[in-house]
Amino acid sequence: MKSRTLLALAVGAALLASGCTGTGGSAKGADAEAPDDPSKVTGTITVLTHRTDLVQDGTMKKYAAEFNRTYPRVKVEFxxxxxxxxxxxxxxxxxxxxxxxxxxGVIEKKDYPRFFASLGSRAERSEKYRFTDYTTVDGKVYGQSPLGAVPGFLYNKKVWRRAGVADWPTTPAEFLDDLKAIRAKTDAIPYYTNFKDMWPLTQWTQVNGSVSCDEQATTRLAEGNPWAxxxxLRVADTLLHDIVREDLIEKDPTTTNWEASKPRIAKGEIATMWLGSWAVTQMRAAAKQAGTDPEDIGFMPFPAQKDGRFCAVALPDxxxxxxxxxxxxxxxRAWIDWFTEKSGYAADNLTLSPLKSDPLPDVLRPYEEAGVRILDLDDTKGAQVKAIDNRSEVGINKPDYRQDLVDLARGATRGSLDDFLDGLAKKWTDTQKSLGS
Structure with a gap:
């Protein structure tokens, strides 16, 4: 199972928004206030979740049992x-x-007050929590992610060392050279695209903000040209293109397999994949099953620096x-607050805590030691970006255009990279103008 990150969420946004009309009515704008006395909170609540694995294996019931230590009169059903x-x-x-x-992801941000009760003001919640911008409408927050992730390259440390690479590359050119060294000195596939499963290709959009080290990266998508x-995104897409063009990937991208890639990177058959910090636990679990050392699975930031420092964006689930x-x-509301702050859900998944005061998880310890700056992106213009993306049919959070990019790079289609990226840019900026952005 893969974790759902912001980019995965955006795939859902491609569904027809017209399918969700809701009833709204007099409930619009209602607040779900935090209770003062846990002993007085009562009722049976149903929690809808995409984590079917945790429901099936009993993990969610264990969380509910812990929750009941504080809120004994609330029954939680999943x-x-x-x-x-x-x-x-x-x-x-x-x-x-x-x-x-x-x-x-299908629900437009402006419609959140029709469907959800407010959790409080952004001014108040942003002092304590990450990701409040993503659900803020007119100054009120309508949702809270219980965990976050940071994008990066998962890599097999042993393979990279065998290729003679000890330090993280700091530029795309260095990264390409390192992959070439892996190809020359090992039997591993330098980079695995996960082309067939498609969704991993959308993860490349999470580079946005890392190259520029700019917390206003989402605003720049709304107001500028992402492929200037x-x-x-031009830097990210160019690197992906060049990796494929230089034949640093699997022999046939159309035959990749996501689930099979986990034990393969654990065994050193694959050297590198661009995913997110959420995937580290899955790859290390695969290493245990394969009888290899889980600590061989490393995690590195995108190869770009600003003022001598790497940057990576924090993204909500x-x-x-x-x-x-x-x-x-x-x-x-009691469940959301407890699950966010007290359940240990983020720590259990070795992911980024939504609490700003919490330390980075162990999987991000190398980031901390290397001084990687973790960016909390301003998502004020997130809804505008989604509107441009949907109307332009570019699909920055869909796999299609990057599958086309890979096909172009491997010679399955004809054309130049510049023409390809400039075509995306024109569709995007033309749509901005039509929407008055």
Missing amino acids: DGITDYEGEVKIRMNTENYGDVLMIP EGAD YNQAVNVHSEHKAAA
Whole structure:
């Protein structure tokens, strides 16, 4: 199972927004206030979740049992949904979509007050929590992610050392040279695209902000050209193109397999993959099963520096919200607060805590030691970016254009990289103008 990150969420945004109309009504703008006395909070609440694995193996029940130590009069029931985006979108045409749910990517930000109860003001919550911008409408916050992730390259340390590479590359050119050394000195595939499963290609959009080291990177997407010379996405897409063009990938990208890639990188058959910090635990688990050392799985930032320092963006997973129609808002709010702050969910998954005061997880200790700057992106213009992306049909959070990019680089289609990226830029900027951006 793969973790859902912001970029994965955005894939759901490609679903037809018209499918979610909701009922809104007098509940619009309701607040789910934090309860003062846990002993007085009562009710049975249903939590909708995409983590079907944790529902099936009993992990969510264990969380609920711990929650009941503080809130003994609240019963928590879980509804694990495999096709989360598709099914919840349909449920949200009624008022019955649980008491707590992960906000589907299909819901436009401006509509959050129609569907969800406010958790409080951004001014207040942003002092304590990460990711508040992503669910803020008119100064109020409507959701909270219980964990976050940071993008980077997962790599097999042993393979990289065998190739004679000891330090993280600091430029795309150095990164390419390192992959060439791996090809020359080892039997490993230098870089694995996960082309066939498609969704891993969308992870490359998470480079945005890392090259420029700019917390306003999302605003620049809304107002500028993402593929201008030196822009983050142009740098990212150029590197992906060059990796493929230099034949530093698997023999046939159309035959890749995501699940099979986990033991392969653990065994050293694959050297490198661009994913996120959430994937480290999965690769290390695969290493244990394969009988190799989990510590061989390393994690490095994108090869670019600003003023001699690497940067990486912090991105939320699904945001939990309270159904605006819930009859047990106090209990639902209690669950969200407890799950975010007290459950240990982020630590259990070795992911980034939403609490700004918490230390980085162990998997990001190398980032901390290397002084990598973790950026909290301003998502004020996030809805605008989504509108431009949908209207332009570029699909920065869909796999299609990067599959086209890989095909171009490997010679399956004809054309130049500049023409390809300039074509994306024109569609994007033309749409900006049409929307008045």
